[in-house]
Amino acid sequence: MDNGTKINVPNVSQSINVKYLKLLYHHLISNLLTLTSIPLIIVASMEASKMNVDDFNRLGSFLQNNLIAVAFGCTFLIFSLIVYFLIRPRPIYLIDFSCYRAPDEHKAPKSMFMEHCRQFGIFEESSLDFQEKILERSGMGDETYLPEAVGYIPPRPTIALAREEAEMVMFGALDNLFANTNLNPKNIDILIVNCALFNPAPSLSAMIVNKYKLRTDIVTFNLGGMGCSAGVIAVGLAKDLLQVYRNCNAVVVSTEIITLNWYKGNEKSMLISNCIFRVGGAAMLLSNKSSDKRRAKYKLLHVVRTHFGSDDKAFNALRQQQDGEGNVGVLLTRDVSPICGKALKVNITKLGPLVLPISEQLLYLATLMVNKLFKAKMKPYVPDFKSAFDHFCIHAGGRAIIDELEQNLKLSPEDVEASRMTLHRFGNTSSSSIWYELGYIESKKKMRKGNRVWQIGLGGGFKCNSAVWVALRDIKPALNCAWKDCIDKYPVNLDD
Secondary structure (H helix, E strand, O other), rough: OOOOOOOOOOOOOHHHHHHHHHHHHHHHHHHHHHHHHHHHHHHHHHHHHHHHHHHHHHHHHHHHHHHHHHHHHHHHHHHHHHHHHHHHOOOEEEEEEEEEEOHHEEEOHHHHHHHHHHHHHOOOHHHHHHHHHHHHHOOOOOEOOOOOHOOOOOOOOOOOHHHHHHHHHHHHHHHHHHHHHHOOOOOOOOEEEEEEOOOOOOHHHHHHHHHHOOHHHOOOEEEOOOHHHHHHHHHHHHHHHHHHOOOEEEEHHHHHOOOOOOOOOOOOOHHHHHHHEEOEEEEEEEEEOOHHHHHOEEEEEEEEEOOOOOOHHHHHHHOOOOOOOOOOOHHHHHHHHHHHHHHHHHHHHHHHHHOOHHHHHHHHHHHHHHHHHHHOOOOOOOOOHHOOOOOEEOOOOHHHHHHHHHHOOOOOOOOHHHHHHHHHHHOHHHHHHHHHHHHHHOOOOOOOOOEEEEEEEEEEEOEEEEEEEOOOOOOOOOOOOOOOOOHHHHOOOOOO
């Protein structure tokens, strides 16, 4: 039908040509060393084929007449190899991990949550309306979990109930981990526990030591006050310790305790934590033993940590809207976007040279040089991180933060599916959310040998931390995985 209206049809052939031209460029740059080496090898082979017996005799005579130089060269080569093998970083393996799934009686549907809030008698009507809107827009479903203390009317945020929650989560995750790995708790060499807001005495790590009767010479750390990104910090600490201690393993426990952090006021920015934080935790077993490689799931490639200092104006503006804890609600506010963007930029600037192919780094460098030398106003080239990673685990702090990173990193809906579905099923479980996401990918049977995973932790401070893993084999989900009995329901349509 031709009614004189002009229809703008995109030039598909041109876009396809650009796509394949870029693909060809990536292949040429990535294999540049191989492409340049092949002609040299051919020339050397041709020259070697022309050598006769006299040439070999002359070569033997030359070596005999320069025995001191030859011996010195061989000695230097052997010494260099010995030094290299002694000082090279030890490979760190992730044997397995376990995410805690609370009993069904702790489920907190949104309708029940709001009904309880009304019965508490402590919230103004505007505060109730605000919490209801947050729940509707949060991206969370009706199967997240809350601790026992919040189920009482009114809530009972006591230290005793907080300890019960900690025991429930930590011991539940550890019991599953020990069952999956056949690990005897007495064989644990290093124990690291991170929990931002609940730091009792005796510590959470001491609770684990006493529960499982761990060795008296075990090395323990208890990390507190580091926000939702502390899970990657704990992994980084385990990595550093395993570089020092030989033939050791380390257990890392990441969690957040909700009981004592229930807010009973009407400041809207502080009410957000009531709406999005939910019960959860994860336990991981890492090792530097070469014998563990064959049974390990992943190898740790990189840990990059960045911390935005308090001298940043955007950070100070946001901090004025938060309580003294410095973390609650941060990942749902619009004001977090500039801070998150800056922290992420600093982090990927450090991570990029470690993981991106040289072709992507050259494109990024080219735009910077053009802007610098010619004072142009070209937009900096955003590297294609999908050329370096197969899977992405973005902290499930809230729908807004996932949207922000999806847009800035140019990811597809499939790339952030694990983050969105984790937020929907378990809510914001703080530092352990990236492990629920990795469990989701495994449960969907998408993890193949050689796949690279980028875990991105974001949290108060403001911090942005990254961990990069590579799968050592095709991964099958554990029998007691937190996603069992519900993985077939996902992904769900969040627009509904």
